[in-house]
Amino acid sequence: MRPITFARIGAAALLLGGCSTAEYYWQGISGQLDLLSRAQSIPAALETARDPVIKRKLERVVAIRDYASRELGLPDNASYRRYAELDRRFVLWNVFATPALSLTPRQWCFPIAGCVNYRGYFAEADARTEAAQLGATGDDVHIGRVPAFSTLGYFSDPMLSTFIRYPDPEIARLIFHELAHQVAYAKDDTVFNESFAVAVEEEGLRRWLAAQHDPELDRQFAISERYREAFRTLVNQTRSKLEALYASNASDEVKGAGKAAAFDAMRAEYAERKRAWGGFGAYDYWFTQGPNNASLASVGLYTQKVPQFQALLAAEGGELPRLYARVKTLAALPKVERETALVAAAGVRTSHVSP
Numbered sequence: 208m209r210p211i212t213f214a215r216i217g218a219a220a221l222l223l224g225g226c227s228t229a230e231y232y233w234q235g236i237s238g239q240l241d242l243l244s245r246a247q248s249i250p251a252a253l254e255t256a257r258d259p260v261i262k263r264k265l266e267r268v269v270a271i272r273d274y275a276s277r278e279l280g281l282p283d284n285a286s287y288r289r290y291a292e293l294d295r296r297f298v299l300w301n302v303f304a305t306p307a308l309s310l311t312p313r314q315w316c317f318p319i320a321g322c323v324n325y326r327g328y329f330a331e332a333d334a335r336t337e338a339a340q341l342g343a344t345g346d347d348v349h350i351g352r353v354p355a356f357s358t359l360g361y362f363s364d365p366m367l368s369t370f371i372r373y374p375d376p377e378i379a380r381l382i383f384h385e386l387a388h389q390v391a392y393a394k395d396d397t398v399f400n401e402s403f404a405v406a407v408e409e410e411g412l413r414r415w416l417a418a419q420h421d422p423e424l425d426r427q428f429a430i431s432e433r434y435r436e437a438f439r440t441l442v443n444q445t446r447s448k449l450e451a452l453y454a455s456n457a458s459d460e461v462k463g464a465g466k467a468a469a470f471d472a473m474r475a476e477y478a479e480r481k482r483a484w485g486g487f488g489a490y491d492y493w494f495t496q497g498p499n500n501a502s503l504a505s506v507g508l509y510t511q512k513v514p515q516f517q518a519l520l521a522a523e524g525g526e527l528p529r530l531y532a533r534v535k536t537l538a539a540l541p542k543v544e545r546e547t548a549l550v551a552a553a554g555v556r557t558s559h560v561s562p
């Protein structure tokens with residue numbers, strides 16, 4: 208691990224989502240310091256762990272982490288080679304906000320990481336206070352619970368207790384995702400950064416599962432993917448309806464009524480899917496908060512451009528190192544040029560698969 212300095216801790220704190228007040232800045236610094244102070248090497252954690260489940264999970268983390276660098280070409284450093292036990296279920300809570308009749312998320316800007324579409328808090332109470340203040344202005348707000356995050360290589364991010372008990376495919380997914388953030392980062396473009404990480408996570412998980420030859424892991428993945436795909440479909444359907452509505456010439460009153468109807472239909476469809484899932488509430492927390500424009504936006508930030516990155520990977524012959532090199536080049540471009548290149552990549556993929 209690199210020497211810890213307040214300058215670097217401050218830089219990492221800024222990555223959490225903005226620095227408009229001294230209080231916000233300090234909660235980021237103190238939260239990161241607490242996280243680092245709790246981390247120990249995984250071998251040391253294995254020696255002291257008494258829970259056999261935790262021991263098995265930590266051993267699996269070591270194997271997943273090695274696979275990430277050896278087979279996926281992800282950074283080979285100290286990230287996810289240490290373990291930190293936290294006294295809470297999530298490491299961060301991210302606050303998202305949108306105008307009442309728009310799906311465009313608010314942005315918060317700062318010098319090092321540029322602009323991002325959320326504000327991150329190490330304490331849930333702080334996130335709820337921020338959400339209440341934003342909501343009082345008329346915005347739609349959503350609080351996302353975060354089990355893991357990346358400091359983009361500023362620090363050696365540890366494996367956290369917040370997701371150590373997840374099914375093994377979900378642990379692998381998160382590790383691959385967070386390490387992908389260390390490969391490339393585009394300032395002022397949350398959608399680009401998160402969509403790239405999701406594309407790497409999904410491709411990495413597919414390859415990792417194939418290498419395990421484990422029917423139980425395949426079963427776990429199939430179950431989680433069933434829920435994930437159903438949820439994404441529901442989000443995309445509702446988003447499409449609202450995009451058309453908000454872009455129309457209808458009055459704000461009509462738009463508001465249409466918005467309410469769209470979210471009522473979304474809740475009804477989710478209730479129907481839950482019944483088909485035997486009552487399993489995979490996304491109950493998400494729906495409990497709304498749903499609303501901000502919650503839809505929070506999902507779109509992570510998935511909107513995944514197909515374009517998948518197209519880039521296909522164009523590079525499925526070779527991840529070549530994808531990484533191309534994405535680093537794209538990340539350095541102005542945003543408009545970057546978006547044009549991604550759209551062109553989607554066209555390449557379409558031409559390859561068309562008869």
